[in-house]
Amino acid sequence: MRNLINYHNAKLPKFEGDENETIISTEYDLINDSISILSIQDDEFLVIKQFQKNAQVIIIDQIPISTITDESLHFQLKSFKHLEVYNKYILILSNGNIIETSYTVFDSENIEAQTTIIGTLDSTIFAADWSPDEEQLVIITSEQAESDNLKYIIFSPDFDILSERVFSKNDLSKSKNVNVGWGNKTTQFRGKGKRQQERELLESLQNSGLSSDALKAVGGTGLNGDVDLLRDPTMPYMVDKGLTSLFDDMSVNISWRGDSEFFVVNSIEKDVLCKSFQDEEEVEVDRRVLRVFTRTGELEAVSEPVDFMENVVNWRPSGNLICGIQRKVNLQLEEDKTLDLIFFEKNGLRHGEFDTRLSIEDTIIKQITFNSTSEVLAIVTDNKILLWTTKNYHWFLKQEINIPQGIKQMKWHQEKEYQFMIITEDDNILIKQYIINTITGCAQSPNDIASSLVIDGQVANITPITRANVPPPIYYRDMIVDENCNSMAVSKHNDCLVSISINKLFIGKRDERFNFDETIIEVMKSEFVVDSNDLLRQVIVTENNIIVLIDSDLDGMSYLAILTLDGKFDRNIEVYDKIVLLKPSFDFKSITWENIRGSVFKISNIDGEDYSIEDVANLPALCSDFVVRDKIVEFKDEYLDEITTETKTYAIGLTSNGKLYLNDKLVTTAVTSFLLSDNLVLFTTAQNLLQFLHWEILNYDTIEQLPAIENLDLLNDERCRAIERGSVLVNVSTSSSLVILQAPRGNLETIYPRIMVLKQVRDYI
Known part of the structure; x- marks a missing residue:
């Protein structure tokens, strides 16, 4: 019942000379809370620099490209790692060079750095990845310079070889795990006598004169080719060969489990003999294979064959799932052709899937990656990022992020669990911060029907729990729109449901049966934003208005768009500040927000022309959730010698580390x-x-x-x-x-x- 909320957006500023640089990769630095950037300057130098928290840039080293590779030889970066404990950067290039840059920072103007090629492999490096504990490095290369046989080499941080092993076709037969259909519909109990009913149905179909092919499609075949009325339900009608996808770039990818005890390699094994369940002769195919290895390099398991599985792979940090992409293009019905995210267990067997809701015709998946807590899954394409969460075995699409410039790379922060950075194709670095919060209706009597709102892609769900306590992922009512929702809200009287997407505002009016999708008002973003590139972030509903929080594309500042409950644009309110969280007050009469410094403000008389922005409180720390509420306080008037009352406004805020504040005073922790x-x-x-x-x-x-x-x-x-x-x-x-x-x-x-x-x-x- 929780949703992802866009909490903060930032773009790293560019400095003089940066326009001639092409950013290749970035790294979060945890010790000094900075960002390391690797870029190419004027096609002559590799530049390593650190962007500090105070917006200061320190150039660690400028490496002439001619000293690390033949200029006529095209190279590609396979790994960029900052080993902060050792004060060194490790660069691994596809041409086989392993480069180390050691440095000492005395101050921002005095830096000593030395770059050396510490080793060269004779063969091309196809992939490289460090373990999360930074104690091991896995490199995938070929057995010989011109060989197609891949092998891995495991190095220590000092580049001592710990293990190496050549990949073989024999690996595919070493995995003894058998999928017996646990969790499939065919193996579940479907009621007393259900199997007998199926047999009787097949017998009646057989007597009806249907062709043998039609009967085989329904009942399967026995050893003699006849219809098998007692077919083993755990045996599929078809077995995948492991065919490759037309969108597969033939690359090799590595992913480590969060505890650094296992890693998985996604590669293509060429000329594999296989046949489907009903084929008579074997054929050779190029099969994409997941190999699971232990930390010491022992082969643990090999994935079962999956048709049209692609090159990306990611191991969920919590360790229970390995993720890949399958493009189902071989199905007969168009509605069954989907671009799925598929899951494997550590033993290589399939463990579920879900539809990514992306176009199967032209979408290329560049990355799939979990955040550090395994709560949020990011699917990265050429120009958008989809953020997913899961509860009750259902995957919810919570956010769609559109990057028109194109995406080079996306990386999660290792400690700030909902923060990540994006490198765009025009060489900008974007920082995005999210929080997970519940979105609820009014909690003040008599409107407190406990309305709970949940976003799932194009579906805005609502459940008034006092009316119907429906367990998720099922909800009492929903509003289906034509774009993915990023934020939603409900009015004080629970009669108006509002959601925003990248380009639109949707307003649903409740009918007598609590339906919101009978009449949906669509308001284009262009009707209430200042600039077409401005970003719609959050939406709330007060007693009489809809308020949209918008980030300006020009200066990054926030402003509020005020609309009526019928979608008519009223005005924009400039706050000349950076807002992180927008919420209605407890009684839904005021607009309240928290800025980037933790200060809370409100506007009460929004319907009037002479509205004013009022200070509410300065919270001691930035809060991930807060509520503003008025309270009648009694005090003794010393001049009149009587008890009088006064209305005061308080903010209750909760920080991400569990501290609860009343204005600036700590109430409790944990x-x-x-x-x-x-x-x-x-x-x-x-x-x-x-x-x-x-x-x-x-x-x-x-x-x-x-x-x-x-x-x-x-x-x-x-x-x-x-x-x-x-x-x-x-x-x-x-x-x-x-x-x-x-x-x-x-x-x-x-x-x-x-x-x-x-x-x-x-x-x-």
Whole structure:
């Protein structure tokens, strides 16, 4: 029930002389929080430089290309690695050269660097990749200079050879794993007597005079060629030969498992003898093969043959899946022809797939890569990136990123789990930061029907949980549009569902059956943006307006587009700042946002011409989620000697490292999620507890950090209760006294906390 939200975008500035440089590769540097850049300058030098956090650029070394390769010989970079512990860069070129640049930085103006060729392989290098722990390097080369037989060499960081092995056709027969169909429909129990019904159906078809070919297609064949009514359901009608795709670039690729214990090599084995299940004679084909090796270089498994599997491969860091791409072009029905992302287990057997929803005719997949936590999968094409997440065995398309200039490379940050950088074809470096948050409706009575919104490509899903507690990946209602959604929101009264894509704003109006797709209003981006290249990032709905957060392409600053609930453009509001997160206030009457420095602002009188931007709070750290809410505070007037009231506005924010703040004061730590209801602040903790704070008695002036967990009375204190390990808050409804949590595997749990039930009982009394 969570969605990816575009939190921050940036572009590295260019300096004098950069216009003559072509960027080849980049690396995140974790120790000094910088970015290493490798580029070619004027076709004469390889330049290594670091872009520092303070926007300062340090040039490490300029390497004449003529000193590392024959200028007449075309070379290609296979690996660029910064070994920060050793203060050196390692470059591996396709012509066999392994280059080391050692450096010492005294200050930004005083750098000593030395570049040497530390080794040369006689044969072409087809692929190279370092293990995640940087303790091993795998290089794929050929056995001899002109040979087609590939081999791997495993090096230590000091380039001692640890292991090497030649690939052989015999490898394909060494994998003894057998796919018995676990998880397939054919092996699942389908009800008592279902098998007998199928046999009776086949007998009736046989008696009807159908041709033998038609009967074989339904029932399979026995050893004598007759129709087999007792066909083994685990045996397929056809077995893939492992045919290559026309889009395959014949390259070799390597991917390591996250713990550095295994790596997989995706290569083509030529002239493999094979036959399909019903063929009589063997044929030779070029088969794309995944070979799984241990850290020490022992062959662990070989993938089963898959027709039209392509060259890209990635091992999910958590270790349970190896990912590849299959282009299903050999199917008869056009609707069955799809570009799929397929999964393998470590033993080489298939383990599911899903449709990437990309065009099978002209889309080329350049990369598939997981983030460091294995939560987000990125599929990279020539000019777009698709971000996917999974829950309950369903893959959700959460974001589509369009890069018209073209994409050279995309890399995830190793520690900031939702940040990555993109090298564009026009040699710009883009930094994109995302967060994972729930998108909910109004939590204020009587509109608190616990509306939860989930994005899945062109489908904007909504479930009012108090009306229908539908388990994901099924949802109560949806709005299907013609472009992939990147953000969505629902109005205060749950009667207007809004989503934005790259180019459009979609507005769905609710009918009496809670459907939103009967009448969908489409508003083109050009009707409310300043420039056609401006980026639509987030959308919210307040009481009377739709607000779209837009990043300007000219200066990178943010502005707000205000539209009516019918899609009529009203005005643009310049905030002259960089907004990271846009949200409605708790009562849905105000627009609130957080800027890049952690300051929170709001606009209350948006319908008037004399609106003003008000300061709410300066949060001590940048928060990944926040809520702004008004509170009536009582205080004693010393002059009138009486108790008076005043309305104050507070911001409650949660940082990515689990600190919960009320304005600038720390409430508690180790928080994993939080929500507000009419009279409570709810939050889950890393200790697997759900805790409650009374909003009315939460006093900013006297607030202190909450007591440690061991000091809480879990049995008798209604403000705290245990929950399932890893569960996070999804929604809350005061009117129904319920709280919805989602477990890590994706299922929903609805609970009725004692503190909420007793509060409602007291109100009734």
